[in-house]
Amino acid sequence: MCSGFVKPLMLWYNTNARDLPWRRTKNPYRIWVSEIMLQQTQVEAVKSYYNRFLTALPYLCDLAVCPENELLKLWEGLGYYSRVKNMKKAAILIMEKYGGRFPDRADELRMLPGIGDYTAGAIASIAFGRAEPAVDGNVLRVYTRLTGLREDIMKEATRNKIRWRLSGLDLPDGENWGNLNQAFMDFGSSVCLANAMPLCDGCPLKDGCIAFSEGTVRELPVRSKKADRKKEQKTVLLVRDGELTALRKRPEEGLLSGMYEFPNKEGVLTEKEALNFVREHGCEPLKITPLPEAKHLFSHIEWQMTGYEIRISQRNTEVREIQKEELIFADPEEIENKYPVPSAFRAYARLLRIRIGKKPRRRENEDSDSGNTLL
Numbered sequence: 001m002c003s004g005f006v007k008p009l010m011l012w013y014n015t016n017a018r019d020l021p022w023r024r025t026k027n028p029y030r031i032w033v034s035e036i037m038l039q040q041t042q043v044e045a046v047k048s049y050y051n052r053f054l055t056a057l058p059y060l061c062d063l064a065v066c067p068e069n070e071l072l073k074l075w076e077g078l079g080y081y082s083r084v085k086n087m088k089k090a091a092i093l094i095m096e097k098y099g100g101r102f103p104d105r106a107d108e109l110r111m112l113p114g115i116g117d118y119t120a121g122a123i124a125s126i127a128f129g130r131a132e133p134a135v136d137g138n139v140l141r142v143y144t145r146l147t148g149l150r151e152d153i154m155k156e157a158t159r160n161k162i163r164w165r166l167s168g169l170d171l172p173d174g175e176n177w178g179n180l181n182q183a184f185m186d187f188g189s190s191v192c193l194a195n196a197m198p199l200c201d202g203c204p205l206k207d208g209c210i211a212f213s214e215g216t217v218r219e220l221p222v223r224s225k226k227a228d229r230k231k232e233q234k235t236v237l238l239v240r241d242g243e244l245t246a247l248r249k250r251p252e253e254g255l256l257s258g259m260y261e262f263p264n265k266e267g268v269l270t271e272k273e274a275l276n277f278v279r280e281h282g283c284e285p286l287k288i289t290p291l292p293e294a295k296h297l298f299s300h301i302e303w304q305m306t307g308y309e310i311r312i313s314q315r316n317t318e319v320r321e322i323q324k325e326e327l328i329f330a331d332p333e334e335i336e337n338k339y340p341v342p343s344a345f346r347a348y349a350r351l352l353r354i355r356i357g358k359k360p361r362r363r364e365n366e367d368s369d370s371g372n373t374l375l
């Protein structure tokens with residue numbers, strides 16, 4: 001099937017393609033790393049994480065054997081840690097099942113942990129030149145506006161329909177699917193913008209755009225409302241012994257599994273309850289100070305946090321690491337460099353001048369994580 005928008009879209013891309021580090025390679029491992037990072041993170045923020053990750057783990061085999069703590073530390077600040085845990089599982093599978101050769105077909109790629117239709121299409125098309133659409137939010141937005149499709153893009157059936165329609169497109173001579181997919185991505189993030197603010201006046205596709213001609217740009221794409229985030233209240237405790245602050249390891253299963261956190265309890269604790277908590281952990285409190293409230297947004301949950309700083313005078317041990325109830329006392333440098341701490345706790349870490357989710361380069365937008373704010 002030939003569609004009128006393909007040629008002008010490719011022409012636009014040929015002169016407007018973004019110069020991104022992962023566009024300078026056809027290495028499937030590197031493209032995979034970039035695609036997974038980009039799933040929940042802005043392009044500008046991903047650049048430095050991408051470089052740091054590949055400096056530490058330049059080859060698939062390095063990822064397959066990387067200890068989990070180091071892996072989580074490398075991913076710290078990107079969030080959604082199950083992504084990198086799945087990457088390691090997939091790397092092990094590729095090493096064992098494919099002898100270290102990256103699968104080049106979308107159906108094989110889809111069988112790997114953490115690789116869905118979009119990522120499989122992106123790797124197969126960009127790294128291997130396969131005729132596979134990679135349907136992400138940009139593609140859904142651009143396509144529904146161009147074609148006037150008024151079906152709910154939150155539904156799997158709609159996304160499958162769009163993927164199927166795209167897979168039937170003929171490309172102009174000399175063009176390839178990797179470029180078409182990347183053209184959609186770039187066009188959607190710089191011209192056909194989200195939030196009903198597309199730059200239609202200067203758009204090279206407007207002559208063939210149904211939404212533009214029918215005046216329905218602001219109505220598309222149709223998207224059913226997501227369920228509200230579940231709200232959870234927590235009390236975070238900064239338990240401090242001189243320069244050392246208590247951390248504990250989260251369970252190996254569930255949200256933020258295997259990472260380290262400041263001790264915390266469900267609900268809003270009174271001062272007395274907070275003091276009891278530290279006593280139960282073998283610490284003798286000296287002084288307690290209330291901390292500001294903060295919140296952090298996950299995809300389906302909102303943490304509403306309050307906290308206390310509790311200075312302690314003594315612990316029931318001389319040993320510094322791992323104690324009763326898994327409390328670990330670490331200095332700021334260790335917390336920054338050794339322990340992977342989720343950015344959900346960033347607001348409280350900042351009170352101690354500890355940077356977690358440290359960006360590899362200074363110019364990165366440390367404050368862009370609007371999901372975590374002191375209130």
Ligand code: SF4
Nearest residue numbers: 192198200203206209
């Ligand atoms: S005319 Fe507007 S809505 Fe249509 S493709 Fe261009 S930017 Fe998007």
